[in-house]
Amino acid sequence: MNPTLESGVLPDWSPYGVVAGSAVLAAALLLAAGAFSVALLLVFTVLVAMVVTYTWSRRVEGPRRAKDRLITLTIVAAFGLALIPLLSLIFEVAKRGIPGLSLEFLTEDARGQIGGGGAAHALVGTLVITGVAALISIPVGLMAAIYLTEYGGGRLGRALTFFVDVMTGIPSIVAGLFAYALFALFLGPGIRLGVMGSVALSVLMIPIVIRTSEEVLKIVPNHLREASYALGTPKWRTITKVVLPTAFAGLITGMMIAVARIIGETAPLLVTTGVVDSINSNPLSGRMQNLAVYAYSEYRTPGVFKQASYDRAWAAALTLIVIVMVLNLVARLIYRRYRTEIR
Amino acid sequence: MGAIGATRAEAEVGKTEMKVTTTGTQPAPEAAAAADGRPAKTLETRQVNLFYGDFHAVEDVTLKVEPNKVTALIGSSGCGKTTFLRSLNRMHELTTGARVEGEITLDGQDIYGRGVDPVQVRRLVGMVFQSPNPFPTMSIYDNVAAGLNLNAGRVKKNEKDAIVERSLRGAHLWSEVKDRLDKPGSSLSGGQQQRLCIARAIAVEPEVLLMDEPCSALDPVATLAIEDLIGELKSKFTIAIVTHNMQQASRASDITAFFNLEETGKPGRLIEIGPTEKIFTSPAQQATEDYVSGRFG
Amino acid sequence: MEARADTTTNAGQLLAAASGGRRQWGDRIFSNFSVAAAVTILALLAGVATFLLIQAAPAITASSSELPGGKSLIDYIAPLAFGTVLAATIAVILAVPLAVAVALFISHIAPKRLLLPLGYMVDLLAAIPSIVYGLWGIFVLGPAAVGPMKWLEQKLGFIPFFQGPASVTGRTMLVAGLVLTVMILPIVSAVAREVFSQTPRKLQEGALALGATRWEMLRMTVLPFGKSSIISGAMLGLGRALGETMAVTIILSVSGIVTFNLISQANPSTIAANIALDFPESTGLAINTLIASGLVLFAITLVTNLAARAIIARQNIQ
Numbered sequence: 026m027n028p029t030l031e032s033g034v035l036p037d038w039s040p041y042g043v044v045a046g047s048a049v050l051a052a053a054l055l056l057a058a059g060a061f062s063v064a065l066l067l068v069f070t071v072l073v074a075m076v077v078t079y080t081w082s083r084r085v086e087g088p089r090r091a092k093d094r095l096i097t098l099t100i101v102a103a104f105g106l107a108l109i110p111l112l113s114l115i116f117e118v119a120k121r122g123i124p125g126l127s128l129e130f131l132t133e134d135a136r137g138q139i140g141g142g143g144a145a146h147a148l149v150g151t152l153v154i155t156g157v158a159a160l161i162s163i164p165v166g167l168m169a170a171i172y173l174t175e176y177g178g179g180r181l182g183r184a185l186t187f188f189v190d191v192m193t194g195i196p197s198i199v200a201g202l203f204a205y206a207l208f209a210l211f212l213g214p215g216i217r218l219g220v221m222g223s224v225a226l227s228v229l230m231i232p233i234v235i236r237t238s239e240e241v242l243k244i245v246p247n248h249l250r251e252a253s254y255a256l257g258t259p260k261w262r263t264i265t266k267v268v269l270p271t272a273f274a275g276l277i278t279g280m281m282i283a284v285a286r287i288i289g290e291t292a293p294l295l296v297t298t299g300v301v302d303s304i305n306s307n308p309l310s311g312r313m314q315n316l317a318v319y320a321y322s323e324y325r326t327p328g329v330f331k332q333a334s335y336d337r338a339w340a341a342a343l344t345l346i347v348i349v350m351v352l353n354l355v356a357r358l359i360y361r362r363y364r365t366e367i368r
Numbered sequence: 369m370g371a372i373g374a375t376r377a378e379a380e381v382g383k384t385e386m387k388v389t390t391t392g393t394q395p396a397p398e399a400a401a402a403a404d405g406r407p408a409k410t411l412e413t414r415q416v417n418l419f420y421g422d423f424h425a426v427e428d429v430t431l432k433v434e435p436n437k438v439t440a441l442i443g444s445s446g447c448g449k450t451t452f453l454r455s456l457n458r459m460h461e462l463t464t465g466a467r468v469e470g471e472i473t474l475d476g477q478d479i480y481g482r483g484v485d486p487v488q489v490r491r492l493v494g495m496v497f498q499s500p501n502p503f504p505t506m507s508i509y510d511n512v513a514a515g516l517n518l519n520a521g522r523v524k525k526n527e528k529d530a531i532v533e534r535s536l537r538g539a540h541l542w543s544e545v546k547d548r549l550d551k552p553g554s555s556l557s558g559g560q561q562q563r564l565c566i567a568r569a570i571a572v573e574p575e576v577l578l579m580d581e582p583c584s585a586l587d588p589v590a591t592l593a594i595e596d597l598i599g600e601l602k603s604k605f606t607i608a609i610v611t612h613n614m615q616q617a618s619r620a621s622d623i624t625a626f627f628n629l630e631e632t633g634k635p636g637r638l639i640e641i642g643p644t645e646k647i648f649t650s651p652a653q654q655a656t657e658d659y660v661s662g663r664f665g
Numbered sequence: 666m667e668a669r670a671d672t673t674t675n676a677g678q679l680l681a682a683a684s685g686g687r688r689q690w691g692d693r694i695f696s697n698f699s700v701a702a703a704v705t706i707l708a709l710l711a712g713v714a715t716f717l718l719i720q721a722a723p724a725i726t727a728s729s730s731e732l733p734g735g736k737s738l739i740d741y742i743a744p745l746a747f748g749t750v751l752a753a754t755i756a757v758i759l760a761v762p763l764a765v766a767v768a769l770f771i772s773h774i775a776p777k778r779l780l781l782p783l784g785y786m787v788d789l790l791a792a793i794p795s796i797v798y799g800l801w802g803i804f805v806l807g808p809a810a811v812g813p814m815k816w817l818e819q820k821l822g823f824i825p826f827f828q829g830p831a832s833v834t835g836r837t838m839l840v841a842g843l844v845l846t847v848m849i850l851p852i853v854s855a856v857a858r859e860v861f862s863q864t865p866r867k868l869q870e871g872a873l874a875l876g877a878t879r880w881e882m883l884r885m886t887v888l889p890f891g892k893s894s895i896i897s898g899a900m901l902g903l904g905r906a907l908g909e910t911m912a913v914t915i916i917l918s919v920s921g922i923v924t925f926n927l928i929s930q931a932n933p934s935t936i937a938a939n940i941a942l943d944f945p946e947s948t949g950l951a952i953n954t955l956i957a958s959g960l961v962l963f964a965i966t967l968v969t970n971l972a973a974r975a976i977i978a979r980q981n982i983q
Contacts (some may be wrong), residue, residue: 034485089487093879097879097880102773103766103767110790117805118797118801165706171699175699188706194967194970196908196910196963197910198910198959201963206719214948214949225865259692259697260692260696261691261695264695283808285792286792289794290792291911292910292941295941320797338800342796349792349794353789459870459874490873501868503868503872503885505892514872518876518877563873572875
């Protein structure tokens, strides 16, 4: 029994060569069948590449290696498949949204405008509703996170952790219904207020603030706290002067991520803040609308000029995506740049 | 041989109860033919240099791992023994940026040759790791058979049973686990887990068995059990073992190779290699003498 | 003045004791605030359940004739629940294998330095608001799916799922399910990616040292290691898909029938979509009915999420 080590090995260029060759072959087949399209080309290229890879490798390298190559190819193709929606989304939103973007879009509201108008009221609404939601969620969420990390668990802590987990699973529309139910109890049915939307969004935002803050606070090493106590500093000052500043960047990041999560919410606002045409910056009186609801209503009830409404819906969608991505990006940058290096 | 035997006897004195099979017959160091007639292979390296990216980890090692003998690689930490060992079964290249220069041959064939599949090399050159790593989701039986299931295609059930039993016996583990072969591999003690890993490694009948500090995570009783096991295994395999423990090297090996670093940041080098007795009693290099007499390391 | 006294000396201890009163006061207020926050949140959650129950009660106790559609509450909600579960199930079935493949790609196949950027790209899918998915679904994916759905009807029409007649607008349960798949893919993939990259190196190396190919190593060590995490990730994704509103609201062309036919014009609605569509214009008992259906949805997602957490907890104990 003297197995030689040398066995066949496919050349290094083979993965790329096979894919390229398959693409050509697939294109030829499709053109011949008269059924050419980019999507079909991709599908058939992958199928042909799979067959070729497996049979070629099996002959040269053996069945185990062939299976390894085949599965690797499948996994790469799966990743490509997963990227397609992302790329399509970004491309289509940009393509369809840009025509709708204009100064008018950004500065005018829709009151009295037949077939025209802008989204200024939606922009203001987004700011106000999200701002109030953050105002409610951040203090409550942060203090609860502080409770969990600094004051330990006990029964309250364990119950809280458990229920925060539950809260992360609440469907957004249920959060909206809750806010409605709450206000309707005191102010009667049919009520629509900006602040109701903020309350609904808070239900969604608070668990995120707690989770992210808790994580960041836990990372602050204990010896920092102990050093502070050893100097005679009371607990609450230790927290505010030592722990929070150390975790500051991470806390800000967590809050920005939470805001990014709820800024594009539609469902809870449909049932709480309603649809409106003019700018309203008072959360405590009258209806209010955010960008997401605006996009929805422009689609659902387009004005006289349907395409213009659709354009505006797409423009609102584009604005939303840009805002969300910027928030996420800035959050990460802040974290990377300002976080306290702990030695 | 006498010096080694004396050390072993001293080690045994302190033990009240040991389940070590002392056969009393150490296979003669010169026996080249394996008990089952399979000729064991020589692993030879020539001017091997190992890199992690730009960092030169091991410099210019030329040595032979002799068949049916145990070769111990000793030296202080960081001098490249494990890096060198991992180049012998092409595990070194799994680290991003790792590079091998020089020639390494198994029975004359270059294991880094153009058409050589590392998967094949690893089947022929087995490895036992520092910390036992049985597959936690598999039973004891499936752990031992893991290599078989990969390599041998469809193996009939009774053939597989026979191989599993033979490997577990070879690893001195059969009597302890024969009634619970279906229990998970992680349910054993540390020493048992390591013997399970050895059984797993020898089940595929490699030519060479590499061991990277196999006893460092184990207690002294388990350690001696494994050392005895190694003594038996060398009749069938070529064995190379990295160890931090000089006493272990002097107890369990036939040939010792001493690695050392000039200073941190410099690559590790092979200082001296020779019969274990000679290395430990009258080494040729001053550095070797300093290390084995405990002046550093 | 802050007590920065050195409490090892007698003088220091006196000083510390002297300002002890104020220190205690500050501490107590602060800790009370944080406890209050914790309690508020629990109250909030209790409130959600309670208020929903209060508002749903009239619908629960009403008779069939008073409810919208003239059916009993159960007859009203059941088809919606069916649609909810159907759409979510499609999404989970499609998303989980894809997410596992994506996670394997990022953690083990792509070059190491691409780990973070690729992960970020997939996570980006999670940040996109659902309204945008809805618009994309109806204007882009729907029309693009018309051809394939026709093909499905022709070639596989004997399977109940593809009975057809294929919709010409693309506003079908299949398309809604596909959009949901894309929406929950990042969730499941992130969980899987996390656990795959935490597979102990010594296990992976053990498999490779036996002479396993990379795929064999993945199959022997990484995938079994990550099994429970994948399951809990799938359930988290399921919970998300069950509660998703806007994408489904916009895409589905609803007729209210209960059917497994995925490619036709007539589709069941989901609880969430039904609320979104009807709530703005509803009054009186209709609102209570919708809230009752929301309560059912809450219960379904609650159970799903609790099961997911239970699986994670069990995995951590082992």
